[in-house]
Amino acid sequence: MTPITSIVVATDFSIDGNNAVRRAALLAHEHGARLKLVHVLDPTGCKPLRDWFSPSIDIDLKAAQARESLRRFAVEIAGRYDVTATVEVVVGELLESLMQASERAELLVLGRRGHSRFQALLVGRTVDRLLRTCRRPVLVVKTSVEGAYRRVLVPVDFTAPSLAAVQVAARLARDSSMHVFHSINSHREAVLRETDMPEHVIRESRLRRDAGTIARMRRQAARLGLDSTRMGFAVAHGHPVWSTLRHARWLGADLIVAGKQGRSTLGEFLLGSVSRRVLAESSCDMLIVPQPCKKPLAHATSPQMRLAEPAGQVDTAALARSAAALAGALTPAQWPETAERSLSRRLP
Incomplete structure (x- = not known):
């Protein structure tokens, strides 16, 4: 870089x-x-x-x-x-x-x-x-200077600004340990529980989703020309701000690098009241990266790339069927009954 x-x-x-x-x-x-x-x-x-x-x-x-x-x-x-x-x-x-x-x-x-x-x-x-x-x-x-940055945390949501943050972090802290982090903040598990899915089905769905997200982060790093084998990747569940702060403390990060003006919750990471809480409660330096001049990639707005789906757009039936199919908990003959039960319910 x-x-x-x-x-x-x-x-x-x-x-x-x-x-x-x-x-x-x-x-x-x-x-x-x-x-x-x-x-x-x-x-x-x-x-x-x-x-x-x-x-x-x-x-x-x-x-x-x-x-x-x-x-x-x-x-x-x-x-x-x-x-x-x-x-x-x-x-x-x-x-x-x-x-x-x-x-x-x-x-x-x-x-x-x-x-x-x-x-x-x-x-x-x-x-x-x-x-x-x-x-x-x-x-x-935010801290006194004791040496070069050692551990850098980059929260991403797969939008153009967060990918730009990964690039800038790699440029700025070339010899540091770089960790890419994604916080999943959706109603997926709540929807599955509303459909009376067994707990092992929900757990299997989460593990598969986490693994897929980490694989995706590795692919994105490779497309940016970075050596993903020298980077750490992690996924957490919960609100993006608090998940990021917890992971930064656990990691012992001395720098957080985040993009701004994204399309998801994390895209608003450093705007409004959220910025004041993060700056007040994080104990390390922060690097804020602006949105690239070029337009975001066309696929950056797909629902799968957002940290949280609006409740009104969640297809509970499809979600229940796909989760059950992944874990082998239901046979295709059982899907209609599950779909009918799930369609009669809605997220709060």
């Missing part, structure tokens, strides 16, 4: 912002990438002195101080990571300034939270707007 060639990192000189700088510097060293350090200075924060002095005095003073702090960071980075970084102080609105500063970069790196307006960067509407509008991957650094 081709390395990352250019990285922009924003800091407000808080602890989290400085951790972001060091993580970006380490990534720049690993990839031989260009690195730019950015500090956004909001002119609205300079109002107190404007009442007494020339309007430009306080802004110029703060900009000079910020530029000097960035230069000291650049010296530290050069000594510790052997990376030569450029520095830039931008005066303007936070979101717009970050978008402009990272316009030509392949990766934007931010701290989890900070003081001043950066404290609100990862809560509320600002992060939603940034993640929706940013056209490049955004790495949210």
Whole structure:
């Protein structure tokens, strides 16, 4: 996989912002990438002195101080990571300034939270707007830098954004242990139980579905040009967010890579209230990958590729027959009776 060639990192000189700088510097060293350090200075924060002095005095003073702090960071980075970084102080609105500063970069790196307006960067509407509008991957650094990423978790739902996340994860963490994960959140088993299917039939259906999903993930990785033999694959049942968080903790992941703007529940992984819960409760860094410019593959919208089917579209009779046939629990002569019983019921 081709390395990352250019990285922009924003800091407000808080602890989290400085951790972001060091993580970006380490990534720049690993990839031989260009690195730019950015500090956004909001002119609205300079109002107190404007009442007494020339309007430009306080802004110029703060900009000079910020530029000097960035230069000291650049010296530290050069000594510790052997990376030569450029520095830039931008005066303007936070979101717009970050978008402009990272316009030509392949990766934007931010701290989890900070003081001043950066404290609100990862809560509320600002992060939603940034993640929706940013056209490049955004790495949210939540931990101190102790070394390169070791275990990377990539939750997928087989849509174009999640497949893009797999590719970006492979590029970013080339020497890490990469684990692809799929969370099944459907009413399939509830439907089977409503049809009075024996428990061993339901269990067999789940095992076959899990095996098929893992095989599918391996095929997708191979189509992306990745060596699936060096990757881990896992499937869990439950809500995508909580399943992913549990698996990340079990795995000891230090980075989660997820696509955004997908078509399923996991496709909305980093939008709205879900993003705030995940960012608040996950203990590792997160990389958010934007939707590819090209249209999703035609088969990406098929019902089989979604994490959960709408209740009104579940064919209970067909589901009961197929599950029973897989496990050998029913003969074809018994299917009509099962179908009639299942059709008389509906999911809540």
